[in-house]
Amino acid sequence: MRPLPRFRVHRPESLEEALELLATLEKAKPIAGGTDLIPLMREVKVDVKHLIDLSRIEELNFIREEGGYIRIGATTTLSDLVESELIASKAPALWEAAASMGSPQIRNRGTIGGNLCNASPAADLGPPLLALEAEAEIRSLDESRCIPIGEVFAGPKVNSLAEDELLTEVRFKTPPQGAGSAFEKIGRRKAVTLALVNAAAYIEVEDKTCRVARLALGAVADRPMRLGEAEEMLRGKELSEELIEEVSALCSKLVRPIDDIRASAWYRREMSRVLSRRVLLKAWRRCKA
Amino acid sequence: MEAKEVFERFSERESFLVIGRSIRRFDALDKALGRAKFTADYVERDALVVKVVRSSLPHALIKSINIDEALKIPGVVAVLTARDIPGENQIGYALPDQPLLNDVKVHYVGDPIALVCAENEEAAFKGVEAVEVEYEELQAVYTIDEALSEDAPRIHGGEDNIAVTTRVRKGDIEEGFSKAEAIVEDIYETPYQEHMYIEPEAAYAIPEGHNKVTVIGTMQSPFLVREKIAGILGWSLNQVRVIQALTGGAFGGKDDMGPLVCAKAALAAVKLRRPAALIFDRDESAAYSVKRYPARIRYRSGADAEGRMTAAEVDITVDCGAYANRAPFWLWRMTAHAAGPYEVEAVHVDGKAVYTNKVFGGSFRGFGDVAMHFAVESQMDMLAEKLGLDPLEFRLKNVLRPGSRTTTNQLLDHSVGMEECLRGVAEASDWWNRRRRVKRTEGKLRGLGVACAHHGISTSRGAPDWSAASLILNEDGTFTYRTGICELGQGSQFGHAKIVAEILGAPLESIRVEGPDTDSTPNARPTHGSRGLMLGGSAAADAALRLRSRMVKVAAEMLGCDEGDVELRDGRAYDRRRPENSVSFRELAREMYIRGVSPAAYGFYAPPRRYFDPETGLGVAYPVYTFAATVAEVEVDPETGEVKVVEVWPSMDVGRAIDPLLIEGQIHGAIAQGLGFALTENLIVEEGRVLNPNFKDYVIPSSMDMPRVSNVIIVEKPYRHSAFGAKGVGEPAIISIVSAIANAVYHATGIRFRTLPITAERLYRALRGEKP
Numbered sequence A: 001m002r003p004l005p006r007f008r009v010h011r012p013e014s015l016e017e018a019l020e021l022l023a024t025l026e027k028a029k030p031i032a033g034g035t036d037l038i039p040l041m042r043e044v045k046v047d048v049k050h051l052i053d054l055s056r057i058e059e060l061n062f063i064r065e066e067g068g069y070i071r072i073g074a075t076t077t078l079s080d081l082v083e084s085e086l087i088a089s090k091a092p093a094l095w096e097a098a099a100s101m102g103s104p105q106i107r108n109r110g111t112i113g114g115n116l117c118n119a120s121p122a123a124d125l126g127p128p129l130l131a132l133e134a135e136a137e138i139r140s141l142d143e144s145r146c147i148p149i150g151e152v153f154a155g156p157k158v159n160s161l162a163e164d165e166l167l168t169e170v171r172f173k174t175p176p177q178g179a180g181s182a183f184e185k186i187g188r189r190k191a192v193t194l195a196l197v198n199a200a201a202y203i204e205v206e207d208k209t210c211r212v213a214r215l216a217l218g219a220v221a222d223r224p225m226r227l228g229e230a231e232e233m234l235r236g237k238e239l240s241e242e243l244i245e246e247v248s249a250l251c252s253k254l255v256r257p258i259d260d261i262r263a264s265a266w267y268r269r270e271m272s273r274v275l276s277r278r279v280l281l282k283a284w285r286r287c288k289a
Numbered sequence B: 001m002e003a004k005e006v007f008e009r010f011s012e013r014e015s016f017l018v019i020g021r022s023i024r025r026f027d028a029l030d031k032a033l034g035r036a037k038f039t040a041d042y043v044e045r046d047a048l049v050v051k052v053v054r055s056s057l058p059h060a061l062i063k064s065i066n067i068d069e070a071l072k073i074p075g076v077v078a079v080l081t082a083r084d085i086p087g088e089n090q091i092g093y094a095l096p097d098q099p100l101l102n103d104v105k106v107h108y109v110g111d112p113i114a115l116v117c118a119e120n121e122e123a124a125f126k127g128v129e130a131v132e133v134e135y136e137e138l139q140a141v142y143t144i145d146e147a148l149s150e151d152a153p154r155i156h157g158g159e160d161n162i163a164v165t166t167r168v169r170k171g172d173i174e175e176g177f178s179k180a181e182a183i184v185e186d187i188y189e190t191p192y193q194e195h196m197y198i199e200p201e202a203a204y205a206i207p208e209g210h211n212k213v214t215v216i217g218t219m220q221s222p223f224l225v226r227e228k229i230a231g232i233l234g235w236s237l238n239q240v241r242v243i244q245a246l247t248g249g250a251f252g253g254k255d256d257m258g259p260l261v262c263a264k265a266a267l268a269a270v271k272l273r274r275p276a277a278l279i280f281d282r283d284e285s286a287a288y289s290v291k292r293y294p295a296r297i298r299y300r301s302g303a304d305a306e307g308r309m310t311a312a313e314v315d316i317t318v319d320c321g322a323y324a325n326r327a328p329f330w331l332w333r334m335t336a337h338a339a340g341p342y343e344v345e346a347v348h349v350d351g352k353a354v355y356t357n358k359v360f361g362g363s364f365r366g367f368g369d370v371a372m373h374f375a376v377e378s379q380m381d382m383l384a385e386k387l388g389l390d391p392l393e394f395r396l397k398n399v400l401r402p403g404s405r406t407t408t409n410q411l412l413d414h415s416v417g418m419e420e421c422l423r424g425v426a427e428a429s430d431w432w433n434r435r436r437r438v439k440r441t442e443g444k445l446r447g448l449g450v451a452c453a454h455h456g457i458s459t460s461r462g463a464p465d466w467s468a469a470s471l472i473l474n475e476d477g478t479f480t481y482r483t484g485i486c487e488l489g490q491g492s493q494f495g496h497a498k499i500v501a502e503i504l505g506a507p508l509e510s511i512r513v514e515g516p517d518t519d520s521t522p523n524a525r526p527t528h529g530s531r532g533l534m535l536g537g538s539a540a541a542d543a544a545l546r547l548r549s550r551m552v553k554v555a556a557e558m559l560g561c562d563e564g565d566v567e568l569r570d571g572r573a574y575d576r577r578r579p580e581n582s583v584s585f586r587e588l589a590r591e592m593y594i595r596g597v598s599p600a601a602y603g604f605y606a607p608p609r610r611y612f613d614p615e616t617g618l619g620v621a622y623p624v625y626t627f628a629a630t631v632a633e634v635e636v637d638p639e640t641g642e643v644k645v646v647e648v649w650p651s652m653d654v655g656r657a658i659d660p661l662l663i664e665g666q667i668h669g670a671i672a673q674g675l676g677f678a679l680t681e682n683l684i685v686e687e688g689r690v691l692n693p694n695f696k697d698y699v700i701p702s703s704m705d706m707p708r709v710s711n712v713i714i715v716e717k718p719y720r721h722s723a724f725g726a727k728g729v730g731e732p733a734i735i736s737i738v739s740a741i742a743n744a745v746y747h748a749t750g751i752r753f754r755t756l757p758i759t760a761e762r763l764y765r766a767l768r769g770e771k772p
C-alpha cells in the first residue's frame, strides 16, 4: 500500500495544549477519528507534518442539555450520537443522519467535528445541523467565536477555520415539545455509502399553523444548503400534503447539483424533490405525534 | 476395476457417516480469529518491494524506457524491464499475445512495462514515478463496434481484431422458426464486473540457492503458475516451487492473476538474488486486474403454440479487452450454453471475441453463463408473455430432462435435476399465488421473477481433464491428505477430507489437509469451473479406496476374519460379525509399516472421455451439468428507482450434497455477488481509464443489502462418475440470481432491462419513459 507520508503525532490532554501546538507547529493538522484524514493523506492530497490527536481531550467529548441548548463536544463520535437518548428523542434528524453513516466501525471512530471540518458537500451531519440551526464554537489560543454551522463549510472539502483554530462544540436550541425533525438519504447501497442526496427538515407547528420550517439538502451544491425560499412558502401556513408537494417541486429548482460518476445532476434534482417531500412529511408527522 | 465396485457400494449406502451432514469446517476457527495466514503474512521485513510501472496510454508504441532517474532514488535497488527476462517474455493464457513486461507496444492503460524493486514502499512508489517512458501514441479502440470497423487499428496485428470465433449448427433453423407461434428478438449487453476479493493480488518469491525459486502466492492454479514462471525464467518445472497460501477470495480472477503476479515476483527474486514481494493496492487491483468479460448477445428465439421451444439463433460478441486471456474458453462456454437449460431442436450460434484497448477480461464465477442466461432468461419471459403463459409454467414445458439434448446436442442420460429445482422453488415461494398477490404496497412496486441456470462442470469440449491427490496413513493412525485443489474460502478441501473420512471410517479430525505445494502435492489441475470438489474430491476418493483395500487386507489378517467382514469406522477396524473384535488405526498403521504394506496411496481421476467437433459445435461439451433455479421478489421504489431484493428462494441440483453448509455458503455468496452485478456494480471506463477503482464508487452490496434467503433447496441427482455423485456448486447460483432479479423488476414495473446494472437512476429514468 502507498505508505503514509512521514509525520509526528502529538496527543495533548487539554484543549489549551492542543491550541498551543496548533499555533506553534508548522503544517500541523488536528485529527479526531481519522476516517477522512488518513485516506486523504494516503492519496497525498494534504501536506501534514504534525498530527494533533484530539481524542484524549476529555473536555471535547460530551453530549449535554444546558441552558436551553443541546451541546455536543467536537470529538463526540457518531456512535455516541446514536446511543444518546437525548439526541434520539429531541433531534431525530441528527440521530437518523448519524445512524445512516458508514458502518459500525466508522461510526465508532468518526466524529461530529471531523464530519463538519472535512466539509464534504455530502457530509451527512450537514443538513440536520443546518435544519436545527446549530452553531459551531471555534477556538484559537486567543480567540473564541461562534458561527452558524453553514459557515464552517467554505467549499468542497474546504472549511473556514484558520490553521490554528479548532471546532470545539456544536450546539442548537433544544427543540420544544411538539417540534419534529427528520433526515433521509439516498445512497447506492444500504450502508457504507456516500449520499447522492441527503436532506433534513425541522418543523414547529402551533394551532395547525406552521410556525417554523427549515429545510436543508446536501450533495446538491458545493456545500450543504438551506432552502430559504421553500421554507418561506411553509411558514405561517396550514400544512398539507399538497403544499408540501408544491414546496418540494420548488426545491428541485433551487439546488445546484453537478454531474459526476455517482449520479447525474438531473437525478439529484429529481431526488431533491423526493427527499424534500419525505423529510417535510416525516417531520410534520413527528410534530403531531 | 475393483475400486469402482467398492465405490459404487459406498455411493449406494443408506446412510453416511459424514457425507450430507453440515459440519463446521476445520479452518473456520482460525479464520474467524484472524490466525489464518495469507500471502502477505509470510513476507519478511527485509524482502524487496516490487512495484509495477504501468502504461499511462491505452494504445502506443514504446519508443524508449529510461530508468536512470529511478535508479538514483535512495532505496531503489533495480528496475527490471523486458530485457531482464531470461526466458520467454510471454504469459498469454490461450494465445501468445501477452508479454509479461512490454517493451514494444502497450495495449491498455495499466499494461506492465517495468518492475521497480526497492528496499521499501516509499522508494518503490518514487521509483515508479521516476521511470520515463516515451511513447508514440496510436489510435485506440474502445468498443466492440469500433474494434470491428474496417479501418480500426489492429491491436495485435493480423487481419482484424477478432481473437477467436465459435459456432454451433444444430437442426434446421428455418424450419424451427416456421413452426414458431411466437418469436422474440433482442440485444443484451452485460458489463465488466470486478471481483473485489477482500485480499488483493500478492506474491512472495524466495530464491533457493542459485537455481531454484519458491513462490508463495494467492492463486487458483499452482501448477499453471509453476509452468508460467518456468517459462519466464527459462527453467525447467522442477526448479520452481509454488505454494498456494490461503487465498482471500478469488472468484476466478486469481486463476488469471496468479501467474501474472507470481512471475513478476519470481523474476525479481531470481535476478536480484533476494526475497521479493509484489502486493497490489486496491486501486491497482480494481483498475488493472482481469474483469468479467463484457458481452453483447443478439438473441432470436421462438416457441410453438403449445409452448415448446422450436428455435434459437444466437450471435455472441465478447469484448476481450487488451488480451485474449481466457476469451476462447469463455466464448465456447457461452456458445455451448446458448439455448439455456432448455431443449431446443434447432440452435444456431455464432460467436466472436474481439480485442479493444481496455483492461482485459478473464475468469469470473459463472464464466460467460451469467451473460448468456441473462439473455436466455429474458427471452423465456418474453416468449411466455407473448404466448400468454406463466413464465414458470413455460419453463417447465421446456427444461432439460433425462434424455434431453443440449445446445451442442449432448445427450443427458442422467443427473438432470432441472425440473425438480424449478418445481422446488415454485413450491417454496408459493409462486402461483404470490405472483398474483404481489402488487403495490405503500407506493412501492413489488414483483416476482424466476430464472433457471445450467453450468457445465470443469473444462469444456475435448480438453483433457483429470486430477490427482495423495493420502498417507501416519504411524499414529492419523492421515495426511495432499491435494492441488486450492482453498479460496469455498471449502473444497474440507469436502475432500469428508470424502476420505467416509471411505476410511476415519474421524474427520484425524485427517490433515496439506494444500497445494508443487514440490509435494500431486497436480489436481486448476481450482476453477466448479471442479474443485467434483474432480479433486474424486481423486481423493480414489486414493482413499486404494489405501482402504490395503488397510482392510491387513486388518482382516489381524482380526482373523474375511476381508468382506472388515468394517472401518470411528478410527477402528472391526470384524462385523464379532464387533468386540477390533483394532485401532494406530495399531493397524504400525502393523502395515512393519509388514511393509505401503501406507500411502496416490489417487487419480479422469471423467469419461468426451467427443466434440469444433466445426459444427456439436458433441459432448462437458462431463456433466449442475442445474439451479431461483425465484426472487423485489420491491421497487418508483419515486427513486431503487430496487430492494426482498426475498430469494434458491435451489440447486448438486448431484450429492457432501456438506449442505458449504453449499449454502456458496449460494449466499453468489446471491450477494449476483445482486451487485444486477443492480449496482458499474465499472466506469472512460478512454480506457477506470474511474472508480475503489469500494466507494464501485458499489458492491453490503450485508445490509442482502435479501432474506429462504432455505436452500438441495436436489440430489448423483453423477455416476464422481465421488458420491457430487457436482460443482460454486458458480451456478450467480447465474440464476441475476436474471431472476431482472425478471422480477420487469414484473414489478413492466420495464425490461437489456443491459445491466439496473441502477436506481436508470430505473428512475425508465419509469419516466426514457428508453431503458
Ligand SMILES: Cc1cc2nc3c(=O)[nH]c(=O)nc-3n(C[C@H](O)[C@H](O)[C@H](O)COP(=O)(O)OP(=O)(O)OC[C@H]3O[C@@H](n4cnc5c(N)ncnc54)[C@H](O)[C@@H]3O)c2cc1C
Pocket: A029, A030, A031, A032, A033, A034, A035, A036, A037, A038, A054, A074, A075, A078, A100, A101, A102, A103, A106, A109, A110, A111, A112, A113, A114, A115, A116, A117, A118, A122, A123, A124, A125, A161, A165, A166, A167, A168, A192, A193, A194, A195
Ligand atoms: C468507509 C467510510 C464510510 C463513511 N461513510 C460516511 C457516511 O455515510 N456519511 C458521511 O457523512 N461520512 C462518511 N464517511 C466520512 C467520515 O467517516 C465522516 O466524515 C466522519 O465523521 C469524520 O470524522 P473523523 O473524526 O474521522 O474526522 P478526521 O478524519 O479525524 O478529520 C477530518 C477533517 O477534519 C479536521 N478536524 C477534525 N476534528 C476537528 C476539530 N475539532 N476542529 C477542527 N478540525 C477538525 C481534520 O483535520 C480533518 O481535516 C465515511 C468514511 C469512511 C472511511
